[in-house]
Structure formats: structure tokens, C-alpha cells
Amino acid sequence: MIKAKKFIVVKHFQNEPKPSDLRLVEEELPALQNGEFLVQAEYLSVDPYMRVYTQRYPIGITMIGSQVAIIIESKNTEFPVGKRIVGHLGWRTHTIVNPHSSEHDFLGIKPMLIPDIDLSPSLYLGVLHMPGSTAYFGLLDICRPKQDEVLVVSGAGGAIGSHVGQIAKILGLTVIGITDSDEKCKWLVEELGFDYAIDYKKEDVEVFLKKAAPEGIDCYFDNVGGEISTIVMYQMKNYGRIAACGCIALYNTYPSSLPKSTVLQPPFVFNRLKMEGFLITDWYDRWHESEQKNLQWIREGKLLYRETITKGFENMFDAFVGMLQGKNIGKALVQA
Incomplete structure (x- = not known):
């Protein structure tokens, strides 16, 4: 018998998540x-969406999240021992998976085998899976960027934002990243090729944008929402396009404490802006396209990535809160 460890939700998050909201327990798995087939977690992802989506589930569930896991026992010839899968199995060390069940589906996405490549399997929690596909389709299909246009991306130091900016540079855009530290700004400009990077904690975002993009902004990939996004939208050109990917600035705010909405109608009306929210599952039938293109760009040296890896399954919560606080550079992961 295998004993699995897992984190269960004992209280819904209010404001910033607290250690007492989760409990680490053990369970004995059946034959x-x-x-x-039975898998053992190797890498587990911590992502902003977990903070929001957890509220949709009842108390007592296994904390949600994706992982790359290796198959250690199998009674399914399509999933042999030694192969790896990526799946929404939650915060747990060992999991029994029935591929024909919906138990581990997330927004329609089932656990799937990942190919053997000469790169770390952890990339299937980042640039080669959901974050990479989010960046790829969100930018190309929602923003529809054109060469020589100006793109602003918020949350630029994270897994999705850093990826979006690099794709935009491949396509010949001027890219401005907004992030929260000197270290991230340096990484974005000196290593990833962003044209500009703004540390919003130290610099006046409105003034910086007017200098960096005096003629205005064509595309905005929004990961944060809040005041920063309002500033960007007021500096957009006619027919500007906005991909609304996330709202991390407000995830830890209690609903009754949300700020009153800033009036956004003027720039939208007079500049004829378009803003569209999206879920990556909208492109599930094209998943292979983004995976192959991102892998191609990595092999060509056009797409770089960085991972912030916390070691030890018991440190899942610390990694999660650290990610929400922006302590990671690139993709935040836990190595079990």
C-alpha cells in the first residue's frame, strides 16, 4: 500500500492565504x-488562478493545481511505467488516475502523457503547457499584434508575462514590461530583449509610458488589473486591443473591499478600444500548435525561460504565497 500526502482546504481564503487555511494529511491508497495507473509527483505548479478557483469548491477538497508526475505502477497499457504525465491532480504526492474518469479533469483538460524530450519535464508546467499556451494564444489571437506596434505587458516578470513579451519581440514589436523589482527589470531587458521595463514600485508608470511610447500603445496584455491597467488603457491608440488574462492585483482583496471602478468608458469610446477576456481552454483543440511552436522557439534560442523552484512538497504553501507576492522570477514550481 502507498501512503500519499496531500494538502486539503479547511477554510476558504480571505485576503492573503494563511497556513491554517490548509492542512497536510496522509491517506492510504487502495490497490x-x-x-x-499510479503516479508520483515530481514537479508541482503554483499559479495565481489557484487563489481564485479554490473559492468555487467546497471545504475538504484537495488543494487544486497541476503537476508533472511519473508513472510508478500501471494497469493500463496506454500509460506504461516510467512515462510522465501532466495533469490537474492537486497538491498531493501520489495519485491513482483513471483516464476515463472525470475526477481529475480541469475545465475539460484531462491528464495527458508528455513526450520524452532533452529538456526538463518541469517545462510542461510552464512554457510547454498552460502558461505557454496562454501567452501564445492570448497574444496572437486576442491582441493580434502587427510588426512595429507597441505592446505593454503587466506582470512581466512572471511565467506568462515574460513569455508574451518574447513572442512579441520575435514578431517585431516594441515591448514594455511592467514588473515589481530591479532584478526582474534587468532580466527582462538584458536577457529577454524587452525594450523597456518599469518597476511600478519605484517609478511613475504613467510618466514612464509617455516617454517610452509617446505616440501611444497598440496592444496591452493584462495580467494584473487594478490601477496599473487603468493607466495603460488611458494611453492606448485608436483601435487598441487588450487581452484580459488575469487580475492578480485584486486576488487577495475581500470582495466587499474592492476599490470602486475607475471610469474607463472615455478611452474605450473615443479610442475605439477592444478588450477581451479568455480562458486557455478556448484553444484546447489547438494545444499541439502552441506546444510545438514554443518548443521550436526554445530550440532556436528565441525563447528563454526561468524557473523559481522550491524544494520539498511540505513547502507548497510557502511557494504559493511567495508567488502571489511576486517573489518568483519566471515560473514558480515545487520539486517534490
């Missing part, structure tokens, strides 16, 4: 049934 495998025909068609099932």
Missing part, C-alpha cells in the same frame, strides 16, 4: 483496478 489499482484495471485501467488505472
